[in-house]
Amino acid sequence: MFDFFKKSLRNKLLSIFIVIGFLPFLTLLIYTLFLSERKIVNKTIDEHLQRTKVVIELIDNHLQSLTKEVRFLSSLDLMDDLLAEDIDKRISRLLTQKKEDLNLDITFTAVALDSTIVASSDKDILLEKYSMNELNTKEYGAYVKDEYLYMYSQINASFDKTKKLGFLLLKYNLKNLDSYLTHNDTVHSYIINPKNGFVIGENIPIEINFQSKTNSIIDSKYVVVHEKLSSFLNDWRIVYAVDKSVALEFLYDFISFMLYMSLIIFILIIYMSIKQSRDIVKPIEELTATTNYITKTQNYSAQLNVNSQDEIATLTHSFNNMLKTTYSALQTLEEENKLRLKRFTQLIEVFNTIIQTKSEDECMDVSMQEIKKLTNKENLHFNKDKNRVLDEECTNLYVSDFENDEKIYFGSIELGIESFEDKNEQDFYNSIASMITLQLDRIRLIERTTSVSRAKSAFISNMSHELRTPLNAIIGFAQFMIEYEELNDDQKDTVGNIESSAQYLLSMINEILDIAKIEAGKMEAHIEDVNILDIVQSSYNMLYPLAKDKNIKFDFIFDNFENKKYQTDPQMFKQIVVNLISNAIKFTQEGSIQLELYNENENLHVKIKDSGIGISENDMKHLFNDFTQLENVMQKSHKGTGLGLSLSKKMANILGGDVTLKSDGIGHGTISTFSLQIK
The missing domain is CATH 3.30.450.20 (PAS domain)
Structure with missing residues (x-):
C-alpha cells in the first residue's frame, strides 16, 4: 500500500489533494455537530469582550488626541x-x-x-x-x-x-x-456611570452588578458583557448585550448547511484532485530537472522540450525565452562591466594627475599628455582658435567668467577621429573635458581670490595708517581748542561738531577694521577671569545718561543672576553689551528699556527689552548683514555704518555664544538677547 504512494507522485498528489481539501471541511462539520450552546455563548462573550476592548482603546485614543490638541493649542x-x-x-x-x-x-x-x-x-x-x-x-x-x-x-x-x-x-x-457604540436590532451597547446612572446610548433594562468579579452575565434573553473604561472615564463602564436567540440560531442554520453541502464538496474535491495531479506532474518534473541542471552548471544555454499546447507549454516557451535572454544579457553585461571598469579607473587616474597642476598652461600640457596615453593617439591637439573649421571630432572647453557670471570659450581638444562610433565614447571624452574645465576654474578662482585678498589687505592697511592718524590729530586739536582756547558759543559748537564728526568717522573705521580682522581670522578671544555683573553694571552706568537725556525709563535687573567669577574676554563681552544697549536707546523715542542679566541652566543671558520702533518680519533676516541699515523714521537722526549688530554677532560667535533679535513688528519694540555658555 505504501508503494502506491512512494512510486507515484500523481497518486500522492491525488491523496494529498483529497485529504487537504476535505479534512478541514470534515473537521469543521464534526466540531459543529458537537458544539454546545455553552460554547457558542462563551464564544459570543469572548468576541464582545474583545470588541469592548477595541472600543475602549478607540475612545481612549480619541480623548488623548483631544488632550494633545488642547495642549498644542495652548x-x-x-x-x-x-x-x-x-x-x-x-x-x-x-x-x-x-x-x-x-x-x-x-x-x-x-x-x-x-x-x-x-x-x-x-x-x-x-x-x-x-x-x-x-x-x-x-x-x-x-x-x-x-x-x-x-x-x-x-x-x-x-x-x-x-x-x-x-x-x-x-x-x-x-x-x-x-x-463608538453599536446600534442594531441584535446587538445593543451603551456607556454608563454606575455612580449617578448617567447613560450614553441605548440602555437595556438589565440588572448589572458592576462590583462583581465577573464581567459577563447570561440570562434568558441576553448575553451581556461589560468593561471598565480607561483614561479620564475610569469610573464608567461600557456594556454590550447580544440577543441570545440570534447567537444560537447561527449554530442550527450552520449545521443544516454543512450537511447539505458535504456531498457536493466531497465530489468536487475528488474530481479536481484527479485532474490536477495528472496535468501537473510531468511538466513539473521536466522544469525541475532543467532548473537543477542550470543551478549546478550555470549553463543558461540549456532549453526545455515542449510536448503540449496548453498553459504549461506557454510557461515552457517563456522559460526557454527567459534562459536565452538571460544568457545573452549576462554575456553583454560582463563585457560592458569590464570596459566600464577600465574606463572608470582610467578617468580616476587622469583626474588625480590633472588636479595636481598649478597653472592653466601646466593643466593643459598635462591633460594632453594623459589623453594621448589613454587613447594611444599622437595626433591630438589643443587649439584656442574659436573660429577654426574642423573636419574631425573635438571636445570644447568652457571656463567660468566669475566677474560676469557666465561661461566663456577657452579652447578645444582635437581628437583626431572623424566621428564617434559609440555615444559612450563621446561621453568618455566629455567627462575628461569636464575634469579639465573644473581644474581650470579652480586655478582661476584661486588666482582671483588671492588677488582680491591681497587688495583687501592693502586697503585695510592703508586705511588704518592714512585715516586713523590724521583723525586722531583732528580730534586732539578740536579737544585742545575747546579746552584751552577762548571761543564764543558758536565757535565752540562748530569745533564740537568737528570733534564729534571725527569721533564718528574713527568709530566707523574701527568697526570696519574689526570686521576685517574677524573675516581674516585674526581676531582672537583673550579669556580671563572676569566679574560679569561689574561689566554689565559699568555698561549700564555709561549709557544711562543717554537714556535720561531722552526721558526714557532705563532699569537694570539682575535678581536671577548668580554672581561669581566667569571666564571670557571682558573687552569683547562689554563691546557686545554696549552695542545692544546703544541700539535700544538709539531707536526708542519714548517709553522704557529694561536690561536683564540672568542665568538659565549652563547659559548666561543679557536681555535688552525696549519699547522702541520695532522691526518687521521681512527686515529681521537682513539685520545681521554687514553694512545694513533699515529705513525708518529715526534714520536721519541716527547715522551709522550698519556694522553694529553684525560685529556683535560675530564677536559673540568667537566667544562661543550668539546674539538674537525678536520683535512683534513695527511699533511693538524689540528684544535683543546675548546668550553665552560660560565656564
Missing part, C-alpha cells in the same frame, strides 16, 4: 493675545475653526487669570466668569462634571515660559461617544 504663540484680551479675536477664530474641523459637540474656551472668558468657539459666553477651582491645581488635566468632560491646559507666554496667562479649556459633551 502652546501657540498666538495665545499671547490673552495679554490684550484677544483684541483682534484671532484666538476666537482659531478655536471656532478647530471646533469645525473636529466636527464634534464641543466648546473651546480661553480663560484669563481673572477667570474672564476672553475667547471661545461659543460667542455667547464671551466675557463671562468661569469657576477656576478645578484649573489651578496642575498645568493641565481633566475632570467630569454632569454630562460633560472638561480638558484644560495652562497657557504661558511665548516670550517668557514662566509667565502664566490663563487656561485653554475644552468642554466635551460625553454624548459624542455614542458614535
Whole structure:
C-alpha cells in the first residue's frame, strides 16, 4: 500500500489533494455537530469582550488626541493675545475653526487669570466668569462634571515660559461617544456611570452588578458583557448585550448547511484532485530537472522540450525565452562591466594627475599628455582658435567668467577621429573635458581670490595708517581748542561738531577694521577671569545718561543672576553689551528699556527689552548683514555704518555664544538677547 504512494507522485498528489481539501471541511462539520450552546455563548462573550476592548482603546485614543490638541493649542504663540484680551479675536477664530474641523459637540474656551472668558468657539459666553477651582491645581488635566468632560491646559507666554496667562479649556459633551457604540436590532451597547446612572446610548433594562468579579452575565434573553473604561472615564463602564436567540440560531442554520453541502464538496474535491495531479506532474518534473541542471552548471544555454499546447507549454516557451535572454544579457553585461571598469579607473587616474597642476598652461600640457596615453593617439591637439573649421571630432572647453557670471570659450581638444562610433565614447571624452574645465576654474578662482585678498589687505592697511592718524590729530586739536582756547558759543559748537564728526568717522573705521580682522581670522578671544555683573553694571552706568537725556525709563535687573567669577574676554563681552544697549536707546523715542542679566541652566543671558520702533518680519533676516541699515523714521537722526549688530554677532560667535533679535513688528519694540555658555 505504501508503494502506491512512494512510486507515484500523481497518486500522492491525488491523496494529498483529497485529504487537504476535505479534512478541514470534515473537521469543521464534526466540531459543529458537537458544539454546545455553552460554547457558542462563551464564544459570543469572548468576541464582545474583545470588541469592548477595541472600543475602549478607540475612545481612549480619541480623548488623548483631544488632550494633545488642547495642549498644542495652548502652546501657540498666538495665545499671547490673552495679554490684550484677544483684541483682534484671532484666538476666537482659531478655536471656532478647530471646533469645525473636529466636527464634534464641543466648546473651546480661553480663560484669563481673572477667570474672564476672553475667547471661545461659543460667542455667547464671551466675557463671562468661569469657576477656576478645578484649573489651578496642575498645568493641565481633566475632570467630569454632569454630562460633560472638561480638558484644560495652562497657557504661558511665548516670550517668557514662566509667565502664566490663563487656561485653554475644552468642554466635551460625553454624548459624542455614542458614535463608538453599536446600534442594531441584535446587538445593543451603551456607556454608563454606575455612580449617578448617567447613560450614553441605548440602555437595556438589565440588572448589572458592576462590583462583581465577573464581567459577563447570561440570562434568558441576553448575553451581556461589560468593561471598565480607561483614561479620564475610569469610573464608567461600557456594556454590550447580544440577543441570545440570534447567537444560537447561527449554530442550527450552520449545521443544516454543512450537511447539505458535504456531498457536493466531497465530489468536487475528488474530481479536481484527479485532474490536477495528472496535468501537473510531468511538466513539473521536466522544469525541475532543467532548473537543477542550470543551478549546478550555470549553463543558461540549456532549453526545455515542449510536448503540449496548453498553459504549461506557454510557461515552457517563456522559460526557454527567459534562459536565452538571460544568457545573452549576462554575456553583454560582463563585457560592458569590464570596459566600464577600465574606463572608470582610467578617468580616476587622469583626474588625480590633472588636479595636481598649478597653472592653466601646466593643466593643459598635462591633460594632453594623459589623453594621448589613454587613447594611444599622437595626433591630438589643443587649439584656442574659436573660429577654426574642423573636419574631425573635438571636445570644447568652457571656463567660468566669475566677474560676469557666465561661461566663456577657452579652447578645444582635437581628437583626431572623424566621428564617434559609440555615444559612450563621446561621453568618455566629455567627462575628461569636464575634469579639465573644473581644474581650470579652480586655478582661476584661486588666482582671483588671492588677488582680491591681497587688495583687501592693502586697503585695510592703508586705511588704518592714512585715516586713523590724521583723525586722531583732528580730534586732539578740536579737544585742545575747546579746552584751552577762548571761543564764543558758536565757535565752540562748530569745533564740537568737528570733534564729534571725527569721533564718528574713527568709530566707523574701527568697526570696519574689526570686521576685517574677524573675516581674516585674526581676531582672537583673550579669556580671563572676569566679574560679569561689574561689566554689565559699568555698561549700564555709561549709557544711562543717554537714556535720561531722552526721558526714557532705563532699569537694570539682575535678581536671577548668580554672581561669581566667569571666564571670557571682558573687552569683547562689554563691546557686545554696549552695542545692544546703544541700539535700544538709539531707536526708542519714548517709553522704557529694561536690561536683564540672568542665568538659565549652563547659559548666561543679557536681555535688552525696549519699547522702541520695532522691526518687521521681512527686515529681521537682513539685520545681521554687514553694512545694513533699515529705513525708518529715526534714520536721519541716527547715522551709522550698519556694522553694529553684525560685529556683535560675530564677536559673540568667537566667544562661543550668539546674539538674537525678536520683535512683534513695527511699533511693538524689540528684544535683543546675548546668550553665552560660560565656564
